[in-house]
Amino acid sequence: MCPNSLRGIPLPSIKRLPLYLRFLKTLRNADREVVSTTHIADALHIDPTLVRKDLAVTGIVGRPRIGYRVCELIEKIEEFLGWNNASDAFLVGAGHLGTALLGFEGFAEIGLRLVAAFDVDPAKIGSRIHDREVLHVDRLPDLARRMHVHIGVVTTSVRAAQDAADVLVRGGIRAIWNFTPAPVTVPDDVVVENVDLASSLAALTSRLKGLPVLGGDQSSVE
Amino acid sequence: MCPNSLRGIPLPSIKRLPLYLRFLKTLRNADREVVSTTHIADALHIDPTLVRKDLAVTGIVGRPRIGYRVCELIEKIEEFLGWNNASDAFLVGAGHLGTALLGFEGFAEIGLRLVAAFDVDPAKIGSRIHDREVLHVDRLPDLARRMHVHIGVVTTSVRAAQDAADVLVRGGIRAIWNFTPAPVTVPDDVVVENVDLASSLAALTSRLKGLPVLGGDQSSVE
DNA sequence: TAGATTGTTAATCGATTAACAATC
């Protein structure tokens, strides 16, 4: 019955969905009604069969000879990723990076809404950054529960990252988006996704040095 | 003769090296002289054989029964990644994110030095951000060549990303670290590494929704 | 020596790519 959800879905496929989404939106802006996987594949330099497999995880069905309806595809991908109705998130660490993320308008596109920022610095608490209040981190657990916020974004210093994660866990948060290079430890039922700039830079510099690297992924266009 | 450099090195291995590096530095701070792969593997939740394979790409040799010398391992990894002597980089787009990156002290650890920022906004040009001058982007190509800068960091708006890439290419830049969600097109000999927040968030939210996801990678700790 | 660990070779696993039948 549920051919896709039973077997599990490859993480690489999930990570490519936003790529398709972005491209499809440019097509929609250009008033394209339908699109074939070969067209998507050409534009994104991905194998057409892989594109078909990736799109299949959303449950979309195409029409032979025609392709997929652009609007339907966009809807299906957003629905699959849960980006159709935005999730509220708390940000911990109102420094430079935190401020940048609070000001990043692109989050609306990807279903995330940073509703408040937290810090320990008395100089920051009470101020507003990009129209969001900065609160003391001690207030986070209670507010997270009362506001049903399930996602935490960590932009503290490396030193404070684990403390931030602990506070978020105390607030019953279920997912942590960690922008610090510090690995954080959380209970099994909390999901952690790390944005690891060092890994990304390692991929860049090793290729820059002309080393022969195998298995280039989608984040590497030449 | 060169057992590793002939066959090419897996990109996943390269992306894990910074993870090891960070852990090894905590060991060095604790005055640990030697370390075994089993110890590293336990701490980082990675298979010990995989750790050995990853470390092997740097050319390090360990001693059976003993392990690896911590300091030597750190040196070898930094040398392999080219992080032992920092590379100069230009940043294009002095907005919120650009400002955050200019203020990020962690780059010293990973061999990157942002030496100047560029923008088109007259209000910004001539100012200083975190002690780096903001110059008009028109001056970039000439300066890049004269200063032998080979790395460009793009933190512009989506709209301006391709223009930024073009200017960097005109300056003879060889690698672009793209922080915008826009895919940029560059000549074959220029390396592009994308920091794709949407992909990262997709991995987070799909796991948050309790979907069965295969192939969790290192960026996903639970 | 005994035993922990390295380094390597073989097996497994999953993702990607190729082939092709079904469809409109």
Next chain:
DNA sequence: TAGATTGTTAATCGATTAACAATC
């Protein structure tokens, strides 16, 4: 119809894991 495209099954490829001999 002819032919482009989907959707699926099989083949390939590479990364990870397991097994194990070599080493000190």
